[in-house]
Amino acid sequence: MRRRLLITYLSLTSMLLLGLGVPLAFSLAMNDYHHLANAQVNETGRLATAAARTGDPAADPIWVEQAAAYARGHDAAVLLVDGRGEVVFTTRHGADVDRRAWQRTLRRALDGEVNLPLDYPVNTSAEPLFVAAPVLEHGEAVAAVATVSPTTSLRSQALGQGALLLGVAALGLFATALVAVPLSRWSLRPVRQLHRAVGAIAQGRYGTRAPVDRGPAEVRELAVAVNTMTDRLVAVLEAQRRFVADASHQLRNPLTALRLRIDVLEAEVRDDGSGAVAGVVAEADRLGRILDELLVLARAAEPEHGAVPVEVRSVARARAQAWGAQAAADDIALVVAGEQAVASCQPGVLDQVLDVLLDNALGFSPPGGTVTVHIRADGERIRVSVRDEGPGMSREDMRRSTDRFWRGEQPAGRAGSGLGLAIARALLEGGGGELRLSAAQPHGLVAEVTVPAGMPYVPPRSARAS
16 A cells, blocks of 8 residues: 555656746756857848848958858858859858758748748757848849858757656656655554454454544545444354354253253153164264363454463373274374374363364274374464364365364264364364365375464473483
């Protein structure tokens, strides 16, 4: 935005300077040309008047000396032309009226007309200035005096004036840039404040509000609209969280009562109905897990709490030990590898995320397989990957895997709710983390968790002593 303002200021200033400088340069050049033309017309007329007072100007030494003096003083050529248009005298050997434009000017002079070259030509090639005046006897033109003056000095003078104007314009443009930088900062200060407020709201700090008492009226109106939108958004999100939490909590009571009634009925059911009762119990347990996950998901959407340092490898070992019994029952090796590192995240987040990933990895790994948890520090990020040796997922399934209630192809005997990866992603994004799935080689799936790094890892005193 500031760059656009600077470009706008400088563009307008450049147009203004060009609009004033170019006409001024032409005006100065025209003025110099008219000054030279008027002076040459006067001198040519004076020589023509002096020639009319002599019978034969070419033979009059006084007139010849006047013509020679003018030619020396102005680096010009003076020509005397008779009534037939023939040059009978010249101060410069070889000078002649050989140009068509000069011949037209000379013909008008021989017809008794005075020539006033007031039109300014765009004389980039510095063409000489030709002026002719009639020599009159008894009111009739009997001859003509012509002068030819160079205009090289005019062109040099015009170029010098143009360079001077260009330098003044450059200084003006530089001064405009010096003034435009603080002016653009001052103009954009309310916009930057509004931008910072909107950025904080977008990051989940819903208590932030844009200042409504600074800047122009348009920015203040926009700030009021942003604050109103944020208030409504916070109200909607809060209502949604409360609904999910309340609904999940309230459903726990009837579900618990239903589970107790099923336990009572289970003892009264005969053997041929035990399969149906077992199915009802499984669905009730599944419903209970879904309610628990909905509560976790509702808490994950709340504004983030303060991050704390977490030693990642210790958390990974603890969660692997918690899932070790299930891994042993399924004949799956559960390995924790990698370096020790400290992450910065909310309390309990990494534990819940690893529970989700280990549950999925163990559920999809075949007997005899291996699930590996690997920790790696990568600059300002800590990466924790959970790799299994299951069938893996397609690209489309990976893209949809974190959608709520989406369930892909499940192995036999596994009943998921479709909320695990959605909960993991919500928990990580609340603290600046990220969850990414990729294919493992030759088969399987890699779920990689990225969280901000905390302080550098320092081994305990006992480890340093040993």
